[in-house]
Amino acid sequence: MKGITSLLFSSILGVCFSQVDLAKKYSSYINEEDLRKNLTIIASDEYAGRETGKIGQKMTAEFLTAYFKKLGCSFAPGMSGYEQFFDVIESTPGGTLSLSGLNLNFKTDFIYYSCKSLTKLDNLPVYHADQLSVIGDIPCYVAHNLRSLEVRKEVSALRKELPGNVKGIILVSNKYDTLYEYLEHYVTTKTMYLADEKKKEEFPILFVKESSLESLKKKSNGFLIGKGKITKSMTRPVFKLNAELNTQEERLTSSNVLAYIEGSDPVLSKEVVVVTAHYDHIGVDHGVVYNGADDDGTGTVALLEMAEAFMEAKKNGEGPKRSILIMPVSGEEKGLLGSDYYSSHPAIPLENTVADLNIDMIGRNDIGHEKDTNYIYIIGSNMLSNELHDVNEKANERYTRLKLDYKFNSLSDPNQFYYRSDHYNFAKHNIPSIFYFSGVHEDYHQPTDDVEKIIFPKVEKVAKLVFFTAWELADRSKRITLNR
Numbered sequence: 458m459k460g461i462t463s464l465l466f467s468s469i470l471g472v473c474f475s476q477v478d479l480a481k482k483y484s485s486y487i488n489e490e491d492l493r494k495n496l497t498i499i500a501s502d503e504y505a506g507r508e509t510g511k512i513g514q515k516m517t518a519e520f521l522t523a524y525f526k527k528l529g530c531s532f533a534p535g536m537s538g539y540e541q542f543f544d545v546i547e548s549t550p551g552g553t554l555s556l557s558g559l560n561l562n563f564k565t566d567f568i569y570y571s572c573k574s575l576t577k578l579d580n581l582p583v584y585h586a587d588q589l590s591v592i593g594d595i596p597c598y599v600a601h602n603l604r605s606l607e608v609r610k611e612v613s614a615l616r617k618e619l620p621g622n623v624k625g626i627i628l629v630s631n632k633y634d635t636l637y638e639y640l641e642h643y644v645t646t647k648t649m650y651l652a653d654e655k656k657k658e659e660f661p662i663l664f665v666k667e668s669s670l671e672s673l674k675k676k677s678n679g680f681l682i683g684k685g686k687i688t689k690s691m692t693r694p695v696f697k698l699n700a701e702l703n704t705q706e707e708r709l710t711s712s713n714v715l716a717y718i719e720g721s722d723p724v725l726s727k728e729v730v731v732v733t734a735h736y737d738h739i740g741v742d743h744g745v746v747y748n749g750a751d752d753d754g755t756g757t758v759a760l761l762e763m764a765e766a767f768m769e770a771k772k773n774g775e776g777p778k779r780s781i782l783i784m785p786v787s788g789e790e791k792g793l794l795g796s797d798y799y800s801s802h803p804a805i806p807l808e809n810t811v812a813d814l815n816i817d818m819i820g821r822n823d824i825g826h827e828k829d830t831n832y833i834y835i836i837g838s839n840m841l842s843n844e845l846h847d848v849n850e851k852a853n854e855r856y857t858r859l860k861l862d863y864k865f866n867s868l869s870d871p872n873q874f875y876y877r878s879d880h881y882n883f884a885k886h887n888i889p890s891i892f893y894f895s896g897v898h899e900d901y902h903q904p905t906d907d908v909e910k911i912i913f914p915k916v917e918k919v920a921k922l923v924f925f926t927a928w929e930l931a932d933r934s935k936r937i938t939l940n941r
């Protein structure tokens with residue numbers, strides 16, 4: 458049965474790949490020499506780790522823009538340039554926390570996370586629940602007994618027990634210094650969010666050093682001691698607190714770069730196949746540049762090669778029927794911000810967007826594949842459209858013959874890769890998407906993610922697979938459909 462089905466598929470898809478020779482012909486413009494040349498530029502120290510909103514990101518955007526211009530790519534419909542600008546807010550954790558007049562200092566007395574900025578919380582009533590004290594909408598939980606240092610897990614478990622009106626928690630800890638050491642990286646790193654993002658409902662979590670609260674504790678009759686369960690019957694306030702926290706915020710501008718290659722069919726060219734990769738990385742830390750050659754320099758330069766190949770086809774009047782949008786995005790490392798912005802401000806309506814093929818890190822081998830270069834992880838291909846999955850499989854079977862590894866293609870995979878790159882901002886709008894990925898390695902998010910370590914023949918091969926898949930999606934007469 459299986460054999461017959463796949464035989465049938467091959468013959469159907471065989472017919473669909475009618476412009477086989479053209480796709481193959483133009484794929485030759487994707488080559489490792491160009492990939493190496495371009496990656497050596499954008500992953501050099503001069504590009505300062507391409508951090509969103511900073512000089513390196515702007516230099517990279519300029520480089521990409523000049524490249525697309527040289528190739529002759531069009532601006533996306535309705536745009537007057539290649540760049541789609543968006544503003545982000547960079548928030549620097551810090552400030553002082555005032556609890557009923559008692560001033561506490563960031564780091565030495567308290568830290569917080571899971572909120573972008575906390576401003577003013579006036580007159581918070583304090584409730585008692587068993588032996589546990591809860592401050593109004595902000596319950597105050599005594600954290601003496603956190604069972605382990607898996608704090609974030611503990612907190613999210615605790616959150617599930619809270620009544621619905623509780624909007625945040627304060628954890629008071631007599632093991633604050635250990636906690637601080639453990640959480641330092643998470644709580645002291647600057648964060649970014651889209652300036653036009655509707656303030657999401659946030660759930661602030663504050664950790665306060667118990668010994669910093671001695672005076673409050675006396676005043677409140679030891680209310681900060683307890684370890685009971687929070688119940689939904691907490692109604693009677695017994696104490697009031699004011700909390701005020703000031704953080705520093707700065708508005709910065711970043712961009713997505715859009716290169717549009719209009720399809721050859723007067724009707725179908727209204728539809729578009731989007732190909733994305735993030736051109737931002739994590740910048741400079743303590744004077745050390747994080748070059749991000751693999752993450753995601755490889756995806757970025759792969760897009761340039763694909764743009765060249767599609768443009769050559771178009772110039773000769775041999776391009777596919779639907780349009781192609783090649784889109785290096787930024788803000789990925791800060792929380793998929795650029796693709797999020799695009800998906801709420803699309804240049805081509807989302808209903809006319811056939812698919813997103815996203816490339817993020819395709820130039821290395823991960824642990825378990827040290828000597829086996831000929832593989833790539835495929836994530837998300839069948840989540841929304843089995844046809845997308847089949848097109849990719851057939852393109853690989855026919856042209857690139859990589860080992861397609863579906864190990865991470867699961868919503869329940871503990872790594873949660875399906876949610877961790879830019880394709881997700883398309884998938885969440887029901888647009889079929891594939892995430893191409895060669896896995897994490899010892900240089901992931903390290904200053905040693907350098908161009909010398911990139912396996913260029915692999916980048917070329919994966920870029921070609923994405924190109925062939927994009928070509929077929931753009932050129933087949935019938936648009937791929939969503940699963941029921």
Ligand SMILES: [Zn+2]
Binds near residue numbers: 753
């Ligand atoms: Zn990445």
